[in-house]
Amino acid sequence: GDSVTQMEGPVTLSEEAFLTINCTYTATGYPSLFWYVQYPGEGLQLLLKATKADDKGSNKGFEATYRKETTSFHLEKGSVQVSDSAVYFCALSDRNSWGKLQFGAGTQVVVTP
Amino acid sequence: DSGVTQTPKHLITATGQRVTLRCSPRSGDLSVYWYQQSLDQGLQFLIQYYNGEERAKGNILERFSAQQFPDLHSELNLSSLELGDSALYFCASMSSWEGRTEAFFGQGTRLTVV
Numbered sequence: 644g645d646s647v648t649q650m651e652g653p654v655t656l657s658e659e660a661f662l663t664i665n666c667t668y669t670a671t672g673y674p675s676l677f678w679y680v681q682y683p684g685e686g687l688q689l690l691l692k693a694t695k696a697d698d699k700g701s702n703k704g705f706e707a708t709y710r711k712e713t714t715s716f717h718l719e720k721g722s723v724q725v726s727d728s729a730v731y732f733c734a735l736s737d738r739n740s741w742g743k744l745q746f747g748a749g750t751q752v753v754v755t756p
Numbered sequence: 757d758s759g760v761t762q763t764p765k766h767l768i769t770a771t772g773q774r775v776t777l778r779c780s781p782r783s784g785d786l787s788v789y790w791y792q793q794s795l796d797q798g799l800q801f802l803i804q805y806y807n808g809e810e811r812a813k814g815n816i817l818e819r820f821s822a823q824q825f826p827d828l829h830s831e832l833n834l835s836s837l838e839l840g841d842s843a844l845y846f847c848a849s850m851s852s853w854e855g856r857t858e859a860f861f862g863q864g865t866r867l868t869v870v
Binding site for chain 2: 677686692732
């Protein structure tokens with residue numbers, strides 16, 4: 644079945660550092676790929692998405708490119724802020740899955756001043 | 757604000773009891789999804805309803821059931837509760853999975869079984 648693997652956390656960074664969170668996936672079809680963010684005590688918010696190979700999703704300084712050849716969707720941000728401290732989830736939705744999401748385990752990111 | 761409302765926000769109950777979690781989807785969204793977030797299992801898809809009908813089932817225990825009503829709100833019923841059922845339960849809604857529209861999540865119901 645479909646699955647998502649993302650790097651384990653916590654990832655601790657200083658403010659203005661570069662952030663990368665690796666995400667790879669296994670899917671039989673051509674899934675859409677997502678990054679969701681969960682701030683402390685809140686629900687999940689869509690951060691960015693990509694629906695086909697070579698698409699780049701971007702939002703709030705975060706970027707991720709859908710790489711079909713490496714089945715990856717790594718999340719990057721050039722300069723993190725304390726407010727980026729959260730748990731980040733990589734997810735996929737297969738065309739035949741009625742919109743349900745398969746999530747990775749989540750990566751906690753802690754940004755210190 | 758995602759537009760998805762879940763009640764209650766917190767619930768504490770004893771083992772063996774039954775609880776009902778409620779979800780009101782975004783206005784106009786026909787699909788409702790339930791997810792469970794626990795420390796050991798991560799985020800797991802439980803079940804999906806579309807316009808009142810069950811569409812997909814994930815790792816949902818037989819002690820759990822759900823339904824979607826004509827006004828499109830959904831309820832997740834958890835019975836014979838065990839300590840391991842303690843988790844954050846999320847509801848999400850989506851207008852359609854065609855065209856890759858995004859899912860909007862509620863803030864969750866935190867269930868603690870003691």
